[in-house]
Amino acid sequence: MSLQTFTNEVLPLKDKLYRFALRIVKDSPEAEDIVQEIMIKVWDKREDWSSWSSLEAMCMTMTRNLAIDRTRSKHRKVTDLPEGYDMVADSATPEQAASSKDMMNHIRHIIDQLPEKQKSIIQLRDVEGYTYKEIAELLEIPLSQVKVGVHRARLFLKNELIKSSEYGRS
Numbered sequence: 001m002s003l004q005t006f007t008n009e010v011l012p013l014k015d016k017l018y019r020f021a022l023r024i025v026k027d028s029p030e031a032e033d034i035v036q037e038i039m040i041k042v043w044d045k046r047e048d049w050s051s052w053s054s055l056e057a058m059c060m061t062m063t064r065n066l067a068i069d070r071t072r073s074k075h076r077k078v079t080d081l082p083e084g085y086d087m088v089a090d091s092a093t094p095e096q097a098a099s100s101k102d103m104m105n106h107i108r109h110i111i112d113q114l115p116e117k118q119k120s121i122i123q124l125r126d127v128e129g130y131t132y133k134e135i136a137e138l139l140e141i142p143l144s145q146v147k148v149g150v151h152r153a154r155l156f157l158k159n160e161l162i163k164s165s166e167y168g169r170s
Contacts, residue, residue: 005046005049006042006043006046009055009056010039010042010043010055010059011039013056013059013060014035014039016060016128017034017035017038017059017060017063018031018032018035019123019127019128020060020063020064020067020123020124020128021034021035021063021066021067023119023120023123023127024064024067024068024071024116024119024120025067025070025071026112030070031067034063034066034067034070035063037066038059038062038063038066041062042055042058042059042062053137054137057134057137057138060124060138061138061139061140064120064138064139068116106161106164107157107161110156110157110160110161111153111157113156113160114153114156117139117141117149118149118152118153118156119153120139121135121139121146121149121150121153122149122150122153122154122157124138124139125146125150126150132146132147132150
């Protein structure tokens with residue numbers, strides 16, 4: 001395959017791959033390293049591209065696997081998502097901006113409590129906008145498991161948000 005194919009089909013995926021890796025490793029420089037390494041691996045495997053059913057699916061799968069490998073390593077540093085990752089609209093009042101930021105931090109904290117597979121599923125579905133079928137292919141799990149994972153993750157998130165909003169009320 002050619003440089004043009006790489007430029008047109010693989011390079012545009014880098015932001016998506018970064019967000020996906022960041023969700024797993026929770027470290028911006030580490031996520032950047034993972035994406036860089038994936039880009040090199042994909043380029044090195046350019047002769048195999050024609051045998052892949054989806055270039056994007058293969059990139060996402062490779063990113064997921066490498067990110068999980070990195071989180072399992074003994075020397076992993078844990079940090080939070082970078083500031084500005086989920087910026088509030090410029091037209092928001094300071095109170096709205098603070099409230100929105102607090103809510104995003106709370107939601108992030110709740111999502112971090114999910115099992116790894118549900119975290120990946122909810123990231124791909126609700127953040128990246130993948131279809132259930134695409135998620136099943138990326139994570140190499142049955143479609144029914146994706147649907148159950150999304151349902152359980154959303155239900156957990158909903159229940160935790162309700163609990164926290166009712167806390168302190170009589």
